[in-house]
Amino acid sequence: MVKKVTEASQAVAEAVKLCRPKVIPVYPITPQTHIPERISDFVDNGEFDCEMIYVESEHSAISAAIGSSASGVRTYTATASQGLALMHEILHVVSGMRLPIVMNVANRALSAPINIWNDHQDSMNARDTSWIQLYVESAQEALDTTIMAFRIAEDHDVLLPVMVCLDGFTLSHVYEPVDVPEQKTVDKYLPKFKPAFSLDGKTSTMGPIGYPGDFMGFKKQQHEAMLASLDVIKKANAEFKKVFKRSYGDGLIEPYRLDDAEHVFVGAGTICGTARTVIDKLRNEGHKVGMLKLKAFRPFPEDAIVKACKAAKSIIVFDRSVSFGFKGPIFAEFESAFYEASQKPLLHSFIAGLGGYDVTLDHIEDAFRSAMTADKPISRWLYKE
Amino acid sequence: MVIKKIKKKIAGKKSRLSVGAVIQDPGNSVENKTGGWRALRPVWNKDKCTQCMLCWMYCPDGAIPQKNGKRLDFNYDYCKGCGICARECPFQAIEMKKEEK
Ligand code: SF4
Ligand code: SF4
Numbered sequence: 001m002v003k004k005v006t007e008a009s010q011a012v013a014e015a016v017k018l019c020r021p022k023v024i025p026v027y028p029i030t031p032q033t034h035i036p037e038r039i040s041d042f043v044d045n046g047e048f049d050c051e052m053i054y055v056e057s058e059h060s061a062i063s064a065a066i067g068s069s070a071s072g073v074r075t076y077t078a079t080a081s082q083g084l085a086l087m088h089e090i091l092h093v094v095s096g097m098r099l100p101i102v103m104n105v106a107n108r109a110l111s112a113p114i115n116i117w118n119d120h121q122d123s124m125n126a127r128d129t130s131w132i133q134l135y136v137e138s139a140q141e142a143l144d145t146t147i148m149a150f151r152i153a154e155d156h157d158v159l160l161p162v163m164v165c166l167d168g169f170t171l172s173h174v175y176e177p178v179d180v181p182e183q184k185t186v187d188k189y190l191p192k193f194k195p196a197f198s199l200d201g202k203t204s205t206m207g208p209i210g211y212p213g214d215f216m217g218f219k220k221q222q223h224e225a226m227l228a229s230l231d232v233i234k235k236a237n238a239e240f241k242k243v244f245k246r247s248y249g250d251g252l253i254e255p256y257r258l259d260d261a262e263h264v265f266v267g268a269g270t271i272c273g274t275a276r277t278v279i280d281k282l283r284n285e286g287h288k289v290g291m292l293k294l295k296a297f298r299p300f301p302e303d304a305i306v307k308a309c310k311a312a313k314s315i316i317v318f319d320r321s322v323s324f325g326f327k328g329p330i331f332a333e334f335e336s337a338f339y340e341a342s343q344k345p346l347l348h349s350f351i352a353g354l355g356g357y358d359v360t361l362d363h364i365e366d367a368f369r370s371a372m373t374a375d376k377p378i379s380r381w382l383y384k385e
Numbered sequence: 386m387v388i389k390k391i392k393k394k395i396a397g398k399k400s401r402l403s404v405g406a407v408i409q410d411p412g413n414s415v416e417n418k419t420g421g422w423r424a425l426r427p428v429w430n431k432d433k434c435t436q437c438m439l440c441w442m443y444c445p446d447g448a449i450p451q452k453n454g455k456r457l458d459f460n461y462d463y464c465k466g467c468g469i470c471a472r473e474c475p476f477q478a479i480e481m482k483k484e485e486k
Pocket of ligand 1: 465467
């Protein structure tokens with residue numbers, strides 16, 4: 001294990017190299033660019049034997065990834081924002097064809113107006129593409145989760161693509177101390193890719209027409225595989241702990257001072273780092289506050305969430321995206337999760353940090369203090385005219 | 386073969402559907418009888434037919450079987466009733482008739 005101060009994008013590139021995908025079709029887009037740049041450095045200097053395909057668009061990148069994965073080799077790509085939006089139609093094809101492609105998304109706002117900064121609108125927009133979505137908080141977690149992602153995607157109980165989302169700039173371009181594992185350790189954790197089916201060898205047809213009598217059956221299988229991935233993600237996280245001596249909650253959610261917490265912050269990504277500081281401060285003042293970091297958004301770990309918030313009187317959800325005309329996407333899932341739960345905490349919704357708008361310690365502290373005295377649900381946009 | 390194993394594991398029960406709709410038995414498109422779409426049915430008049438084989442060549446669906454260079458009657462399992470054969474036949478030996486039950 002080598003500890004070094006590394007940019008999160010570099011850490012992701014290291015993870016990709018250690019997982020040894022054979023093909024990486026990729027197109028550059030801010031703020032994902034450093035990831036493929038670092039990977040192509042590895043390929044260029046002979047450290048990493050991999051076919052990089054420099055395509056003409058993200059639509060082509062993910063399409064080429066389908067061809068590669070269908071031919072039975074481990075396949076990786078990365079994108080962000082408009083690039084992910086341009087991939088959108090093919091994202092459904094990847095999951096429908098059950099191809100375990102792994103992709104990093106350096107989360108960024110969607111136009112218009114044009115904005116290159118961080119929020120989660122791009123990946124939330126891909127919510128129903130049947131890709132597993134995992135969000136990360138630190139460079140270390142980005143590296144580790146990318147390694148786990150291959151294991152989860154390629155598990156024959158899952159066979160679904162995985163999107164590992166890291167906040168653009170606020171994580172992708174940030175330097176942190178990172179443990180870069182050794183190749184033999186990763187090899188111990190991540191078995192060689194065993195495709196469930198492949199165009200290489202036995203003649204087969206992939207991506208045929210699905211008539212009305214069958215189509216629903218395929219979609220149901222896909223849904224069941226997504227649900228089955230809840231356990232597979234947990235196992236991948238537990239195994240990771242055995243081999244690498246670190247892990248992230250149960251792999252789906254990560255609690256922080258949550259056990260007896262009466263007021264619970266919920267967020268995904270780097271915002272959770274800010275929340276930890278606020279929670280420590282409020283704990284020192286004697287307030288029972290804590291955090292539930294949402295690592296998996298799809299599949300949505302409903303049961304784990306309800307169980308983990310056993311002492312909660314209020315839950316404060318920070319969404320870095322919005323479902324226009326409705327609510328924050330994470331908030332809406334929490335409302336749904338608690339509808340049938342026996343405990344009924346007040347659920348507060350905060351839309352925050354769209355298009356790189358700063359989310360500060362004060363924002364989170366104010367949200368906690370408002371929640372502590374609230375007798376009805378709060379719904380607020382953290383933005384000043 | 387691999388498919389069957391995964392199929393069981395994923396669905397928790399046997400499924401007639403392969404994972405990801407992958408077809409591993411080549412040539413099974415013949416099992417998919419497409420003739421049900423037909424609204425018009427080509428009817429062959431053997432007496433007018435000169436066995437020029439133009440219809441056989443033109444049929445986009447291979448729905449006109451042949452033996453020893455001579456056409457046989459239509460295979461209605463796959464004929465979609467497009468009418469190309471009737472249009473191309475130089476001897477009006479094919480007539481398109483409404484499908485009625
Ligand atoms: S009607 Fe069309 S499909 Fe049917 S036999 Fe004639 S050419 Fe072929
Ligand atoms: S085109 Fe007409 S004449 Fe020629 S083979 Fe067909 S049916 Fe017979």
